[in-house]
Amino acid sequence: MTELDDPVGSAMTADPDDRDQADLARLERGELEALEGLYGRHGTMAYSIALRITGDAGTAEDVVQEAFLGVWRNAGRYEPGRGSVRTWLMAIVHHRAIDSLRRRRATVALPEGTDGTTPAVLALPDVWNEVAAGLDRDAVQSALGSIPTRQREALELAYFAGLTQVEIAERLGLPLGTVKSRMRLGLLALRAELVGHRDADG
Amino acid sequence: MAETQGEAMTCAQATELAAGFVLGALEPSEMASVRAHLSTCREAHPEFEELGAVVPVLARTVPPATPSPDLGDRILAAARAEQTKSDEAGARAALQPMPVPVPTPAPWLIGQRRPWAGFLEVLRRPAWLATAVAAVLVMAVLGAWNLQLQGQVSGLTAYRDGVAAVLDAAKASGARVAVLSPAAGSGPTGLAAVDPAGRLVIAMRDLTPTTGAQVYEAWLIGADNKPVPAGSFAVGPSGVGTLAGSLRGAEAGVVVALTLEPGPGATTPTLPIIVQGRAGSSAGVIPGPASGL
Incomplete structure (x- = not known):
């Protein structure tokens, strides 16, 4: 990977989010070159998420392009108090990718209106940003792997x-309440695991 | 569509839906109800933060993959093209205000505020010609109408530029224009143009200003009745909003609609629809070389 998802030595250099916020400010002023910085730092991660969701390289690149253009168009809407730029950007990528997936599926199987609305960069305070940023992929995967299979x-x-x-209840032949409960417990379990990782890492 | 839960959701009901909400896995009506609750309820909702904070972590589990080496350049090129286009439209609008039909009285008439003064003078001097009185009356009514609809000059300039951009897009061969208005009653109005290349340009006025991460999202609804998001924009105190978006495969008979979303990236519209309009042939609406296919 050419990208430094968690730049080595980030503790010694400027906070990557500071650079991201500076680039957002430049974008807001119409300085498009700032997209290079943002893309350089986050393009690979964005593409990885889009590809994981859409399963198609071309679609994933379209999603990433639309997401970065969306970041440019909405640069002024970012609120620093509600999580890092990176989290915001990845949420946009995620939503665009799910959107693409649901549209594709809708043409095949889904009747109108059965696709749920994603929380659209809902900007829930990402109190965990630092916690999450300090975890590498292996740690997160390990945490996810350790929660009960059905919740995962x-x-x-x-x-x-x-x-x-x-849709999940239909697919798995489960009562809706069971699915709701698994989701909630799954998120709580993952959270607990991640806190454990963090504490273990010191 | 699932049954509507109504707006008056209790904190307990909202909290019960928190996990599904932060994962975007609720039905649209539930998503909307929870959003409405969160945006109006003054109580703290720690469960949403607690669960919501975990969601972005899931993204970190994806296997790393490498995009085409030129993707970054393509993104920058696309942004530059879009920026140039909107710059050009803005420059043209500044140079030559275009007197064209719009759904509400033309913004350039806002300059005619004086007719009020003239009208009062006329009343004081009843000897003036009846024709002049009639002309002034017409202008006064138009002026008042405008002032009522749109009070902010800076917003007007932005709106005029936006309308010019719409009309510019409407000149493209095969482009279609939609007049955007609320389904009923008065409210925000505007124009949209969709061209065959998938360019969508919108100019809106009298929109309620957005707050926080809120955006107005434009949707194109084709023959299959599926709303496809086509871009979003924020709106300041002027109430004016413009959009230059693009998407592939703009269909015939497309409906353009706007909704207010809590943030960019919505995948399905949050009701209600603020304004909508059906894109028809621009011939007859816009004078100019828009005839022929």
Whole structure:
């Protein structure tokens, strides 16, 4: 990977989010070159997420392009208090990718209106940003791998396959309440695991 | 569509839906109800933060993949093309205000505020010609109408530029224009143009200003009734909003609609629809070389 997802020595250099915020400010002023900086730091991660969700390289690149253009057009809408630029950007990529997935699926199977709305960069305070930023992929995967399989399945079907709780219940032949409960418990379990990792890492 | 839960959701009901909400896995009506609750309820909702904070972490589990080496350049090129286009439209609008039909009285008439003064003078001097009185009356009514609809000159300039950009797009062969207005009653109005290359340009006025991460999202609804997001924009105190978006495969008979979303990237519209309009042939609406296919 050419990108430094968690730049080595970030503790000694400027906070990457400071650079991201500076680039956002430049974008807001119409300085498009700032896209290079943002893309350089986050393009690979953005593409990785888009590809994981859409499963198609061309679609994934379209998603990434639209997401970065969306960041440019909405640069003024970013609120620093609600999480890092990176988290915001990845949420946009995620939503665009799920959107693309649902549109494609809708033409095949889904009747109108059964696709759920994603929380659209809902900007829930990402109090965990630093915690998450300090974890590498292995640590997160290990945490995800350690929560009960059924809970993990519910989370993955929602986050990566873009299925709603109702759709998941139908697909798995489960009562809706069971799916809701698995999702909630899954998120709580993952959170607890991540806190454990963080504490273990010191 | 799932049954609507109504706006008056309790904190307990909202909290019960928190996990599905932060994962975007609720039905559209539920998503909308929870959003409405969160945006109006003054109570703290720690569960949403607690669960929501975990969601971005899921993205970190994806296998690393490498995009085409030129993707970054393509993104920059696309942004530059879009920026140039909107710059050009703005420059043209500044140079030559275009007197064209719009759904509400033309903004350039806002300059005619004086007719009010003239009208009062006329009343004081009843000897003036009846024709002059009639002319002044017409202008006064138009002026008042405008002032009522749109009070902010800076917004007007932005709106005029936006309209010019729409008309510019409408000149393209095969382009279609939609007049955007609320389904009923008064409210925001504007124009949209969709061209065959998939360019969508919108100019809106009298929109409620956005707050926080809120954006107005434009949707194109084709024959299959599926709303496809086509770009978003924020709106300041002027109430004016413009959009230059693009998407592939703009269909015939497309409906353009706007919704207010809590942030960019919405995948399905949050009801209600603020304004909508059907894109028809620009011939007859816009004078100029828009005839022929």
